[in-house]
Amino acid sequence: MYHGTNPSALRSRACITEALLTLLKKEKYTDITIKNICREADLSRQTFYQIFESKDEVIKYLFSDLFSEFEEQCNYFLDMTLSKLCCSFFEFFQEHENFISILIDNNMAYLLEQEFEHYLPKIELFKKINDTEAYPDYSVCYMAGALSQILIHWYKNGMNIPVEVIGNMTENMASGKIFTLTTREEDSDNV
The missing domain is CATH 1.10.357 (Tetracycline Repressor; domain 2)
Structure with missing residues (x-):
């Protein structure tokens, strides 16, 4: 998990967490993929993995x-x-x-x-x-x-x-x- 202070990374982290919460209102956790989270957050998978290792970590x-x-x-x-x-x-x-x-x-x-x-x-x-x-x-x-x-x-x-x-x-x-x-x-x- 990312622990730095880079403003861009912090914004990405916020986008990822919000995306997961949004998806959880519509879908079961087990059905949500990293790809779904990235699409909802409008971020690349590479960015996701720079911030978090998995959706469990989110x-x-x-x-x-x-x-x-x-x-x-x-x-x-x-x-x-x-x-x-x-x-x-x-x-x-x-x-x-x-x-x-x-x-x-x-x-x-x-x-x-x-x-x-x-x-x-x-x-x-x-x-x-x-x-x-x-x-x-x-x-x-x-x-x-x-x-x-x-x-x-x-x-x-x-x-x-x-x-x-x-x-x-x-x-x-x-x-x-x-x-x-x-x-x-x-x-x-x-x-």
């Missing part, structure tokens, strides 16, 4: 760009709590509904969880967990899975729950307020 770039924006938004708040993180998360991805819908429609939602695992540790709240937990990667993995699956379910249900409600529900699940376990002895003592 998707990863789009994710990287999106999650960098989310990370930046979260780190803007010095006192980010789990509650703020959950609400910000759903608010942010509601604003990017089109991209997430495209991923879900193309059976690529698994990429959400992968990217969450990669980016959550960069958010200040999770950096604090890294300092206190013996195995912080498991905490991050848990939150990545939970957030991505709740997000997918929310999208599939037409985002039928307001952001504040789904954010608070997610916080309550993550903090153990919804699911509490009792032993059989504790349960029989209550009888």
Whole structure:
């Protein structure tokens, strides 16, 4: 993937990503070829391959760009709590509904969880967990899975729950307020 600052290459990268997003609104990801992307972007295949190695790399770039924006938004708040993180998360991805819908429609939602695992540790709240937990990667993995699956379910249900409600529900699940376990002895003592 191209990492330079050449203005022409940056414009080409933007044209390629926009072309892929445009095509994804009409076609399945598996049916889209590099040739299709280049035709839509009005660029040569040579230019495409100077910027990206594959269409998968274009998707990863789009994710990287999106999650960098989310990370930046979260780190803007010095006192980010789990509650703020959950609400910000759903608010942010509601604003990017089109991209997430495209991923879900193309059976690529698994990429959400992968990217969450990669980016959550960069958010200040999770950096604090890294300092206190013996195995912080498991905490991050848990939150990545939970957030991505709740997000997918929310999208599939037409985002039928307001952001504040789904954010608070997610916080309550993550903090153990919804699911509490009792032993059989504790349960029989209550009888």
